[in-house]
Amino acid sequence: MSPSNVPATHREVRLASRPERALDSDHFVVAEVPLPQPGPGQVLVRNRLMSVAASLRTLMRGDAGMPMPSFEVGRPLSAPAVGEVVTAPEGGTLRPGDLVSHWAGFREYAVMEADAVQPVDLTVLPDPVAYLSQGPSAWIGVVRGAEVREGDTVFVSGAAGGLGTLAGQFARLRGAGRVIGSTSSQRKADYLIETLGYDAVVLRGAGPIEDQLRKAAPEGIDAVVDTVGGEQLQAALALARPGARVGLIGALSAQVSGENTAPVEIDVFSLILRGIQLRGVSGARHRDALAEYQETFGRWLREGSVTVPHARLSGIDQAPRALMELLEGHHIGTVVVEL
Structure with missing residues (x-):
């Protein structure tokens, strides 16, 4: 102009x-x-x-x-x-x-x-x-928070959002063996499975999240990218395998109503016994990851590996x-x- x-x-x-x-x-x-x-x-x-x-x-x-x-x-x-x-x-x-x-x-x-x-x-x-996009947050949640590894069963809460749609794709491309998401409607669940390659999706409002997640991941979960908090985080922690890594990258359960706190009741003793690692991650604390993110994300976009x-x-x-x-x-x- x-x-x-x-x-x-x-x-x-x-x-x-x-x-x-x-x-x-x-x-x-x-x-x-x-x-x-x-x-x-x-x-x-x-x-x-x-x-x-x-x-x-x-x-x-x-x-x-x-x-x-x-x-x-x-x-x-x-x-x-x-x-x-x-x-x-x-x-x-x-x-x-x-x-x-x-x-x-x-x-x-x-x-x-x-x-x-x-x-x-x-x-x-x-x-x-x-x-x-929320690509930087999704990358940090997958790479630094959940430390997704080859063969992992990964759970992404809020999987149909701007962060979740990318986190699931990133997890798969980093070698995850099974990727499970959560969302709020069957329309979104169908998109996650049919278009983005999620293996299974649990639906908010379709019964207890923990029961649905247990059916989707009967052997437990190795890595969690949590964007929601609340019941979904509690369910993921209940099914976390020994040594699982949990990246806390959002709190949509509170953010949608403008709250700035998102309390969740957890069993600390159980987490200690299983060696579960909870990490709150943000872009401000992981700027050193952004160069690798841009190079990798750009290459995947050009290859058509991600959308x-x-x-x-x-x-x-x-x-x-x-x-x-x-x-x-x-x-x-x-x-x-x-x-």
């Missing part, structure tokens, strides 16, 4: 009020505002795609207790985005037309410090959506809907919005 074609105004999504319970459209406002003007050392980006995730609901609390600050009422929300550079500082590495990723979604244009954006290299990850399942909505006015539908479990995979 040429700077001469830049409009005088653009639209952004703001937090209208802090939700106390279920999220609805009244918690958002789409505002038309003057286009921000970049200062020295700053870059102007025309956003093209953004993604939403359950963690955004938690950030709407005033006391989110997360590494990043809570959203402010009356101010624009933020989320991962991919956009096209419109203007960039002279003498820098960025040029107009370059694709970059950053954290200033929920707006059509964004101004940021030039060092706050990362180049999007389609020769590394050949699909822009891959840059908005990035996603739902796509169009228009910034659809961004609130995208987040609400994600929290309600309407979609499979990453949820992105074309801006």
Whole structure:
């Protein structure tokens, strides 16, 4: 895009009020505002795609207790985005037309410090959506949290989400012998088995998770990538074999309602006797794994060994809907919005 074609105004999504319970459209406002003007050392980006995730609901609390600050009422929300550079500082590495990723979604244009954006290299990850996926978290959950090994029986909770759809594929490609997931509907279960190669799926709401999981994994579970917590984590721990590794990478049982705590009752003595390893893992603590992730994920994408399942909505006015539908479990995979 040429700077001469830049409009005088653009639209952004703001937090209208802090939700106390279920999220609805009244918690958002789409505002038309003057286009921000970049200062020295700053870059102007025309956003093209953004993604939403359950963690955004938690950030709407005033006391989110997360590494990043809570959203402010009356101010624009933020989320991962991919956009096209419109203007960039002279003498820098960025040029107009370059694709970059950053954290200033929920707006059509964004101004940021030039060092706050990362180049999007389609020769590394050949699909822009891959840059908005939860691939890094899925990789860390599989490789560092669950330490998936050849022949393992692996359980992925929340398997139809943006993280789970990739974690199951990663586990299989790292040699897992059997991959089991959990999800909320038969439609999603069929997709996981028929399209992503899951061996079995347990359904939330179709009876006790532990009973279903015991049928799916009669010999027990070697590795767990947990994105949910709650009953599903308890069931996985009950069936964990001696020496099993459990990577805790999410807490959807609490996040969908905006909670920032997710207590689970566990039998510590039983875990000690079986030598079960529980690891809370996050991207911030495993940045050294990202180079291997990009190289491996990119190669698998180019080979066609993995896909990035996603739902796509169009228009910034659809961004609130995208987040609400994600929290309600309407979609499979990453949820992105074309801006």
